[in-house]
Amino acid sequence: MSKIRRVDCRLVDLEPETLRTDASQTFVRQETILVTLTTDDGLTGTGYSYTIGTGGSSVLALLRDHLAAVVTGQDARNVEALWTRMLYATRATAFGVLTSLALAAVDTALWDLRCKRAGEPLWRLAGGAHEGLPVYDTEGGWLHLTEAELVENVTAARRKGLRGAKLKVGKPSGTQDAARLAAVREAVGPHFELMVDANQSLTGAEAIRRARLFEPYDLAWFEEPLPAEDVAGHLRLARSTSIPVAVGESLYSAGHFAEYLSAGAAGIVQADVARVGGITPWLKVAHAAEAFNVKIAPHFLMELHASLACAIPAGMYVEHIPQLGAITHGSLRIEDGCVIPPDVPGLGIDWNEDAIADLRVA
Known part of the structure; x- marks a missing residue:
């Protein structure tokens, strides 16, 4: 016992x-x-x-x-x-x-x-699917930053070897968002991944309109374009654009993810272990996504999601957004743009x- x-x-x-x-x-x-x-x-x-x-x-x-x-x-x-x-x-x-x-x-x-x-470390006990996964940056893409600051931050992330960067969108007009995105794409070239995140701020019609403006920039995904409860709206958007639609940080149960997956309304799943109720339901969501041939790019909690994303076959990316530096010893190991999950017994967080x-x- x-x-x-x-x-x-x-x-x-x-x-x-x-x-x-x-x-x-x-x-x-x-x-x-x-x-x-x-x-x-x-x-x-x-x-x-x-x-x-x-x-x-x-x-x-x-x-x-x-x-x-x-x-x-x-x-x-x-x-x-x-x-x-x-x-x-x-x-x-x-x-x-x-x-x-x-x-x-x-x-x-x-x-x-x-x-x-x-x-055993978490990444192995929970599945052991990957010994490392690519990392993308979020810290350099916030909405208040100027176009020049975005370009500087994203090019710095590329120089550090990270594999992509996410920009916040939701400016008053879609042309403002598109202009910022165009400047960053021109600066980093075609082989660096870019993602955008609207944080549930758009209507269904406006999301479709902005997706068409964003399509020339070859985005990895369009994140949280609509309120999370609007499954039908996400489905209409997914059917209207070539950009994968990413959802998950604001879904709080495995059942809600099932709605999105069965409807075909999610191209990328971004389950957050804290918001979905823990590792136990998170793994269920991850394996359900795999059954629908959908990849996982978890939201936030990089110190924990580095292990979980590496545990499961559908793991795609880990979001680089430092969270726990003030109350932990050490930091995650990143090599050649990929995070290496902690290999010590437990969650791998040294409080x-x-x-x-x-x-x-x-």
Whole structure:
């Protein structure tokens, strides 16, 4: 047996490493929710999730008031059973983002325990499909940046050996977006991948219009063009353009991904392990995508998604957007534009407990 004897829940606020703006919001701060599980056989596992400015204290309350008691005394090895148990204990608020974030914090801690017990890194225990995957940059493509700054940032990413870069779109007119994109494409040439992200800011008609403006620039994908609940709108867009439509960061259940995949409304899946409820459902989404011959390029959480994307056959890209530098030791290893997943037992995240204590707010 490996019963859970202690559940510690913490919240830390992290300042963004750079100003981050998109068509919908400004990234004010990152509320990082940490859960550490201690078992009676002497192991500890730490997992986490996050918000980008609000709701962290609500997730923490859900964990402390409800989910901690659900897993205490249970066998930590029974990961699927515990995930289901937590889901049914919070059925009144599932599926939704706050519940998914809370589930993810516990579930990632359970997987940390599982990997440590097996003496294996996450990327191998969860599948071991790739020893590395290409990395694309997001930090240089924010919406507030000038055209000249975009060109400078994206060419710098190419010089560093990264394989692509993502630009935020959603300016008042499509011609503004297209002009910025044209300047970057001219600067980096035809062999460097470019992606765009509208952050759910467009109507269906406007997304189709802008996709036609973007098509000459050979984009790897058009990300979150419409509100996430608009499956039909994404399907109409996918049928109207040659640019793959990417969705997933704002989908909070495997069932919602199933809607997109079965409809043919997603060309790229961007499941976020925190927002979908943990590693357990994330892997289900990833294998479902593979069954539909759709690739996975996870959203955010690069320190965790580097391992998960490498674990599964459908892994495509890892997004370079540093998140945890202020509360961890070391950084991900990137060689020749590819991230190499951590090869130590567990999630592969080396938490800096002194820094966490300094930044802890609850």
